[in-house]
Amino acid sequence: MFGFGQLIDILKKNPKKIVFTEGNDPRILEAASRLLAGTFLHPILVGDPEEIAVAAEECGFNIRGAEIINPVAYDRFDEMVEMFCELRKSKGVTPEQAKKTLSQANYFGTMLVKMGVADALLGGATYSTADTVRPALQLIKTKPGNSIVSSCFILVRPSATGENEVLAMGDCAINIKPNEDELVEIAGETAECAKIFGIDPKVAFLSYSTFGSGKGEDVDKMRNAAEKATAKYPNLPIAGELQFDAAVSPRVARTKCPGNEVAGHANTFIFPDINAGNIGYKIAQRMGNFEAYGPILLGLNAPINDLSRGCNASEVYSMAIITAALA
Numbered sequence: 638m639f640g641f642g643q644l645i646d647i648l649k650k651n652p653k654k655i656v657f658t659e660g661n662d663p664r665i666l667e668a669a670s671r672l673l674a675g676t677f678l679h680p681i682l683v684g685d686p687e688e689i690a691v692a693a694e695e696c697g698f699n700i701r702g703a704e705i706i707n708p709v710a711y712d713r714f715d716e717m718v719e720m721f722c723e724l725r726k727s728k729g730v731t732p733e734q735a736k737k738t739l740s741q742a743n744y745f746g747t748m749l750v751k752m753g754v755a756d757a758l759l760g761g762a763t764y765s766t767a768d769t770v771r772p773a774l775q776l777i778k779t780k781p782g783n784s785i786v787s788s789c790f791i792l793v794r795p796s797a798t799g800e801n802e803v804l805a806m807g808d809c810a811i812n813i814k815p816n817e818d819e820l821v822e823i824a825g826e827t828a829e830c831a832k833i834f835g836i837d838p839k840v841a842f843l844s845y846s847t848f849g850s851g852k853g854e855d856v857d858k859m860r861n862a863a864e865k866a867t868a869k870y871p872n873l874p875i876a877g878e879l880q881f882d883a884a885v886s887p888r889v890a891r892t893k894c895p896g897n898e899v900a901g902h903a904n905t906f907i908f909p910d911i912n913a914g915n916i917g918y919k920i921a922q923r924m925g926n927f928e929a930y931g932p933i934l935l936g937l938n939a940p941i942n943d944l945s946r947g948c949n950a951s952e953v954y955s956m957a958i959i960t961a962a963l964a
Contacts, residue, residue, distance in 0.1 A: 641955065643835065644962040648677035653961040657953075658746040658760035660684030660705060661692040665762060667950035668957060670698040678961050681706060681755050683742045708745040717748050724751075724776055747772040750939050756964040757940040759957050766810065766943045770934065773941040783936040785819055787811055789827040790918045790931035791834050791959075804921070805831035805838065805905040809914030810932035810943075820862035821869055824907045826935035828873055831905050833962065840866070841884035841903035842877025843913065847893045850880075859909055874899050877907070881917075930959055940964050 657665045660682030666689070669680040682689055686705045693700045708714070714736075721735040721744075730738075738744050743764065749755045761769045770786060779786060789807035796802045807827035812819060820842070828838040842863040846856040856878055863877025876884075876899035883893040883900050890901030908914035922929040934942055940963035942956055 641958060644958050645675070645677055647962055648958070652677050652679060653756040653964050654679045654681055654704075654754070655757045655759060655957055655961050656681040656683060656746045656749050656755040657957075658683050658742040658758065659762045660742075661689045662762050663692065663696045663698075664948060664950040664953050666693045666696055666698045666700060668953035669700050669703055671950075671954050672957060673700060673702050678957060679704065680957070681749065683708065683746050683749075706745075706749070708740055708742070711745075713752070713754075714739070717745075717752065720752065721748060721776070743768050744772045744776075747776050747941065750941065751776050757942075757960045759942050759944060759953070759960050761943040761946070762948060762953065763946060765946075766932070769941065769943040770811065773934070773937055777938050777941060779936050780938050783822060783826075785812060785815075785822060786934055786936045787815075787819075787823040787826055788932035788934050789830050790929050791830070791933065792918065792921050792925075792927035792929050794925065794927045802927075803831075803834055803836050803904070804927070805834070805836055806914060806918045806921075807905075807907060807935070809908065809911065809918045811934070812911060814910045817858055817862040817865060820859070820907060820909075821866045822936070824862070824866045824875070824905075825870055825873075827907065828870070828905055830933055830935055830963075836904055838873065838905040839899045839903050840873060840875045840877075840905045840907060841879045841899055842866070842875070842907045843881055843884065843917075844878035844909060845880060846878050847880045847883045847900075848878065850893070855909055859907075862907075876900055876903070879903070881906075930955060933959060933963070 661684045672678045681704045718735045746758050750758050787808040788810040792804045794802045808823045831838045842859045844859040859878035867875045882889045884903040887901035894900040921927045940960045942960040
């Protein structure tokens, strides 16, 4: 089952470059110094080199070896502006507008990924999820066949057997009220992400109803989405609609939906909306003693991830490894 050692081993075989858009934030600097002590992930810090050096020295973090890129002094800035204008030509963006936008670290960092200077990006320690997702949608864009960006959380809890218990939950952070087709896409992306963390996905579309025990539009939505997902991903074990107890308890499953291969054994959970998802993962985190990693953004052409503004350096370090491992 999942452990960070596995992801680090993957990265050691193929080291990646990750750009941090808030290069002078103490939490970023501490995580960068930890990453530099290894050989599996190379941090790129966006910001003024002098300011970053002073901030690192004041905090006592050794960031020697980190690449620091200042947007206003970047030697490929003109090339970046030209590419940005081409990417945004449908919006009539002028070079002057592009220069102004690219002076913002979130857009500049995203363009570093687009240009192949970095493999992945981690941002949001000091700004909103929207400020991370917007540049990614405009510049990196969604993968072929995907219509939305979604997200999942990976939840990890040590078990008595010594192996970690690992679950995946989506979408708990991005899509407020996804429709049936969007839920199908969320399920497919969440299941693929789950595999990276050692989960053999068994997908439950969650509801307040189990196989018709309740009625209503929300029940119909989850049932229909589960059926569409089953048709789209025939090799993926999927069930729905399921109440949470039927999804995770073999005893309850035997009563409510006997013989179903997913019921009672689900480990990948698809929530009907962001209300349920956000509440659900936080209950698991705070009352179930799970470590929650995410939100991990899904559906983009390159790994771009968002930090909580309340994150600490350890969370930045963990999310950097996760983000780079998706590259």
